[in-house]
Amino acid sequence: MNASISEMLRANCECEDVTKCILGLKALDLQAYKTLLANGSMTAEVLGQHLARERSTAYRSLQNLISCGLVFRETKTIEAGGYYYEYVAVHPSEVKKMVQENIDKWYQKVSTLVQDMDKEFVKN
DSSP: OOOHHHHHHHHHHOOHHHHHHHHHHHHHHHHHHHHHHHHOBBBBHHHHHHTSSSSHHHHHHHHHHHTTEEEEEEEEOTSSEEEEEEEOOHHHHHHHHHHHHHHHHHHHHHHHHHHHHHHHHHHO
16 A cells, blocks of 8 residues: 555545555565564565465565564474574564654654744745
C-alpha cells in the first residue's frame, strides 16, 4: 500500500499496511517475515518453497528484512566442511518497538518542518 497519510487516515488500514509503510516493506517481505515467525529459522531456499517463489526472490525479501532489522542470519557449519545461512525472525514486540521509534522520529522531523512552513512558502 503506497498511500499518502491522508489516504491512510481515511482508509481502513491494517497493522500490516502501517508496518509496510513505516519500514518500507513489500507485501512479500512481510509474508516472508510471518513465515519465518510461524515456522522458525530456515534457509532462503526453504523459505522460497514456503512462499512458492524462487530462492533468489526469497533472498531479496530476506535482504530487505535484514536491512530494516526484522530478520537476522545465523551461520551454520556443515560437518563435512563449509557453511550455510539460516534466517531468523525477531519477536513481534521488537517490530512494534521499531515501528513506534520510526513514527516518533518522523513526527519530530515533520513537526520541525511544519514550524517553518510559512517562512518556506514565502521564501520562494
